[in-house]
Each structure stands twice: as C-alpha cells, then as structure tokens.
Amino acid sequence: MELERLQEKRKNDFFSLVQVIEKNGKEICKKSKDSSYYLKELMDIEKLEQLQEQFSKATGFAFTVVDFKGDEITKRIGCSEFCKGWRAEKENRKVCNFCDTYGRLESIINQKPNIYRCPAGLIEVTVPLIIKEQYLGAVLFGQVRCTEEDGIVNIGRFIQCEDKRKSNSMLMENYEQTSIVSYKKILSTIYLIQLTLCRMLEKEADRKALEEENKRFMAEMIAKKIRAEMEKAVVIAELKRFKEQMNPYLIVDALKTIENAALTERAEKTKEMAFLFSEMFKYTIENTEGLIDLIEDIKQIERYLQIQKIRFIDKLNYSIEMQGELEKQKIPPFIILPFIENAVEHGILVKKYGGTVRIRVYMENTDAVIEIEDNGVGMAEKQMKEIFPSHPEDYEKDFIGISIQNIRKRLIYSFGFQYDVQMTSKKNAGTIVTIRIPCDKKDRLFF
Template identity: 30%
Template sequence: MTALTLRNVVNVEILQEIQERFSDATGFGVIIADEQGVPVTRPTNFTSFCTHIRSSEKGLQCCIASDRKVGLIAAEQGKTVIHYCHSGLVDLAAPIFLNGKHIGSVLCGQVLIEDRDEKQVDLIREKTKHLPIDQELLQLYFEKIEFTSQKRIETATELLQLVANYIIKMGANYLAQEELNEKNQKLMEEMQARARLEKLLQETQLKVLQSQINPHFLFNTLNTISRLAYLENAEQTQNVTYSLAKIMRYSLRNIDQLVTLKEELDYTKNYLNIQQSRFRNRIQYEERIDVDIETIKMPILSIQPIIENAIIHGFEPQDSRIVIKIHGFLKDDKVVLEISDTGVGMTEEKVSSLFLDSSVKKNSHTTGIGMNNVQKRIQYYFGEEYGITVVESRPGVGTMVRIVIPNSGGVPV
C-alpha cells in the first residue's frame, strides 16, 4: 500500500493546476504544503516581499515552520483558519485529511486587513530585520503589500475549504482504487455485479469526484465571483458563493445513490442562482410542484442537465430573456416532471441529437452530462417505462422535456 503522504496520493501537477486556478480567481498568493509545512507545489502569485524572504535559507525555514504551525492549528480545529505568519502577514490555511490523518494544507493570503492591521507595519519591520537578505529591497517590497477587506478574507476562507475538500476527494479515490486492486476474487465478483452502473458513471463523466462539476464551469464561476467581489459590496457575491458551496457539497455525494426530488430541485435552484448572476437576471425561473418532494426519489443530477441544455442551446446565442419552468404532478400514479423554456427552440434533427452519447457530444463549458445519460440512469434504476418520455420543441417558441419516475421512488431494478 502506498505511504499516506500528499505527494503519493495526489498528482502534484494536478495540485499545481488547482492552486493556480484558485489564485487566479481570488488574487491571493497560494501554496500547498505537507503536514510539516514543506512545499509540495511551486508558489503561485506570491508577493515580492514573501519571495524575497524565502530567497534566504533562514527565511525559507521560518516560512516552512510558520506554514507547519498554521497547518496544525487548522488540523486541530478541523476547518480553515486565519493566522498571522512569522513575518506578520495574514495567511489562511485549510487542512487536508485522509483516513483521519492530517497530510497537508492549502495556504493562501500574504495580505493585511484594512482597519485592523495598520499597527502591524512597525511590527513586521521588526520581525524581518534579522533575516540575512537585502533589507532595503525588502522594505521596498513591503510597501507593495496589499490591504484587503475582512469580507474578502471570509469569502476566501469558504472557497479555500472547498479546494481542500476537492483534494481530499481525489486522494480518497486514489486510495479506494488501490484497495480495489488488492481485493480478492470475491470482491471482484461484487464489482462485476455493479459493472453496468460503473460504466454509466464513466460515460456521464462523473468519475473521480462523483459528479463534480466540470473544472471549466467551476473556475469560470470562481472568476465570476471574483469579478462580482470587485464590482459590488458583496451581498450578491455572498449569494453566489453560497450557491457554489452548496453545488460542491451536493456533487461530492455518492453517485450510486438515489436522492429526493427536493434535493434535486434545491441543487437546480443553486445552479440557476449562479447563472442568473452571470446573465444579469435575464433568466426567470418558475416552479410548481404538486407532489411530495420529500419522498419522491430519483438519480442524482437528473434535472440540472436539462436546465443547462436550455441555457446553453436555447438562450446563450441571444440577448433576450428566457423563462424556465418546472411543473411536477401525478398521472396514472406516476410522477411527471415537465421542464419547459421559452428559448429559441429546436428542429427535429436538433432534438434527436440531444440523445447522442456524451462521449460523442462534448462541450467544455458544460457539465458534460447529456440527456442520453440522464435517460440511461433513470431507466437503470426504475425500468424502461420511465425516463425522458417526451421532448417537444418549436423553433422560435421553446422546448418542453417530460420526465416520468415512480411515485414512491422505487428501488433499483
């Protein structure tokens, strides 16, 4: 079994890419370190002040010790913490756990907080004057340290924890794969019994992070949050951030379980909240549900891909508004969900193409979950009589998709 270290269970280049995209979205300096504070990745967007300090062996060891200290504090508290580094700058640290063991931290910051840290300036100069580096140059770099708001720090704290959870999930999947390789023949037979669902999950591109949102969508959203934070005084930003956090938590759930209709609708509303912010509220959403959403069960991510299809194909090419409606009701003791939009509509040929295999039809701006995949998963759980039964669309008028599932939620066939 591979030793349980951050370098062994997660590809370092993938960590580097995650780190760089987070830094691009937030503007903070970021680094990922092991449990001893030793860097695993190359620093991203570090201030000249911190880079100059780390250029000396003594300064580097001070930084490593500081990162180790804040990483341990975060591990003890089990959450992202705000901390002052050995030089006196504000740093954030989110702990990375695997199998109950602290294996590292994601760290960012290298800023000072407005209306709180002005008195830190002289203290920082005092703390760094003993380092064997060019002190005049260090003072020039110090003058460029950014003062930021408490609100921005709090928002970054939430996002940093999501990044740490993302890394934890990758490490957990790696260990799970190793354990599978060591299973005996009895477990292999059990895996074969689940082969159809495993193959289907791969087709829907939900492997590794179990329906994690496509990284393009995730980091485009992070960039949207960053722009909103710059332009606003943060109420809308807070709402978008909250919706993204809910999406992340939901998408990290077990993909082979059924969820309630309420959970699917809540997920869809969080997704639409982000899209409404992106398109400046040109998307209107209406919902009328006449069934018990707490007891109806369905496969995870069955509604959102259809909503996404309406936005990508029925709305993005034009500048007008679009109304998306979901109507849920009972018919012949079955649950019917009709998802309609007032978008540009489609030809019959376009409607047929919606059911192409997701491996054939790829779009880097979407989750990659096609309607054909939604259909296969519903029918896998409930049988051939269920799934997407109708797609009606007229160019210039809009589209309606009808999903039928069992009234009681049923059990897998």
C-alpha cells in the first residue's frame, strides 16, 4: 500500500513538473507565434513527410514533427507495435502525451535536443527546430531500447510502469522485439536531422527573406515611379503653359528665315546648321511624353552630331550602325542624347586632336542594345564614381551627370533594376556606355 502511495506521489510530482515546464515554455511559444516564420510555410508538409519516412527507413526510429504549439503536422512514421498497444489504454496515452510535452518544452527552454527514457522503458528524443533564433517546432523520434544510461533522463523514476508492462504478455513480446540501439546512433540521428532539416529550413527562411526584400524593393520602385510621373506631369504642365504663352513654332519659323537668308547669302554652313537646329527643336517640343520609335531618336542624335561636325570639322568623327529590324522599337525619348553630348563635350572636344564617337544598335537575346563608345580622354576610377555612382539615387552633383542619373532612374522605374545603364571608362582610353531596352512588352513594368 505504501509503495502504491509513493508511486502515485511520484506520478503527481511529474505531472506538476510538466505543468511548471509548460508555464516556462509558453513565453517562448508566444514569441514564435508573433514571429515571421512558420514551419508549414517554410516547408511543404508532403515533402516533410517524405523526408521523415526516409529518416525512419535509414535509422529504424519512429518519427513525427510538431509545430511550435506542439500540434502534430505530419503523420507518425514507423510507430512500434509496442507503442501502438501501449497507447491503446487511455491512462497510458495520457502519460505518453505528458512525456511528449515534457520532452518538447525541455528542448525549447534549453535550446538543445532532449533525450529521455519514457515510463514504458523506451527512448524518446526531441530535436527543436530553431531558425534565426525563432522556435518553429520540433522533430520527435525514438520508440527504441537503449541499455546505456549516461546522457539519458529517466522519467520512469516518476511513473513506474514496469509491472504493468510485464503483466501483459502481448506487450512484453512486442517490447522484447523492439530494436536496441546505441547512444552513439541516437546522437548521429540528432546530427542528421540538424544537418538536413534545419539547414533546409534556414535556406527556405533566407529565400523567403530575399523574396520579401524583393517585394519591398519593387514597392519602392513603384512609389518612385509614381513620384517621377508626378514630377514629369509638373514639367509637362509647365511646358504646356510655356507653349500657351509663346508658340514654339515661331522659333522654328525664325530658324527657317535664318536658313533662307543664309541660302541667299550662300552661307552653306549657316544654312545647314539652322535647318538641323530647327529640326532638333521641333523634335524636342513634339516628343515631351510617351514612347517613340528608336529610329527617330537616332535621327535626332545624328542632327546633333552633324551640327558639332560643322562646328569642329576634323576634330570630331562619328559612325552610326543600326540593325534594320530595330527601327520601330519603342523607347522613352531623350535617353540616348545626354550620353552622346557627354562623349563629345567631355571626351572628344577636350582632347588635343579630337576623336571618334561610335554608336551601335543591335539585338542581344530579347533586348535592344544601344552602345555608345568614344576614344576620348576617359575618366579615372574616382571621377567615374562621382559621375556614375552605383545607384542613381546617390548622385548629388549639379552638372551633366544629373541628366544621366535621371535617365538611369527612368530606365529602372520603367523596366526594372536589371536595365540600369552600364558605363565603363579608362583614363586616356575612352568611355563605353550600354543601354538596354526589353523588346518583349511583358518585361516592361510600366509601358
């Protein structure tokens, strides 16, 4: 009678211990609930069960996975016949559930795997799944025998079930048939789970974090695009107001008058420059928004180069090569000319004997590529970083570089960061600028 009272007291003490542990573990579980990662979101349950089955086949242990609340999210794999029979009794099942809770919460509090011997005499292990300091759940495995004692907590000292097990011949037979494993194999299985499952979860967490970062980046890009469009609308409104106050075609007519006068006076260069400038001005006022054919922008560039060629004669040479199928490719207006101006004014004309600007337009995969190359004075690395920072938002200068950074922003907002302008330069060797435009409309964010 005294022995029974002692056993009952130990059992109650164990249940009280579990409740204390549970109380201490609730705060950690609450933090997990409020955090950003969930086991079910990071790993597909079907895939998790397949992995669990492979673990069971490789090791001979029974497996299941629980979430941060302790709810099973996978089916129990490899459950031993002894445990099936043992859990058939309500009282035994209650003890087993308390043991599972104890093992799980101890592993949470201590932040490491918990190995214990259950009241029925079998080894159970809880491996916490902790990713980026957040507890996601745990892998429970075991249902084997082990003759070693070191490193294993014996819950059997609280609840004596040996007599109950021995009194049932079927249970005893199943118990004797349960595998005996070494403590070393238990540790190896823990290592296998941590190496495989925890790293997979960490990789998925990193992927999710990157995905969220990309979403935030795209949201920022959209916000900047909206802001840019608003700024553009203000500029267009100002331009329209200017047009209402003064008809810009009067300037074109004035240039035509100068052209006719130059013709009468046989001033051929003056006549040609007036004509080219009037065409440039007319192009500018007619293309303040929307998209244009690439060939039209190339014609505008050629007018500019012709004017400069008349002014500086042999000091400037240029060539333009363009694949015919790209003539109708749509692009935002005025994204090429600032780079040509920069090449001529800051690369070629400051050079003692001048140089050449070469423009190539060609297809590469699904992109139209505009390449501007000059053999001018080029730039040292420090100067290059000033005029062309890694991100256009970082630019704070107040000369031609501003227009370059605005073009970079327009391209990024319109097509994505992968369509930022590329620029390389070398002192006393020249500069190469590469602009890419997606030919496929589905690659465009806003056009």
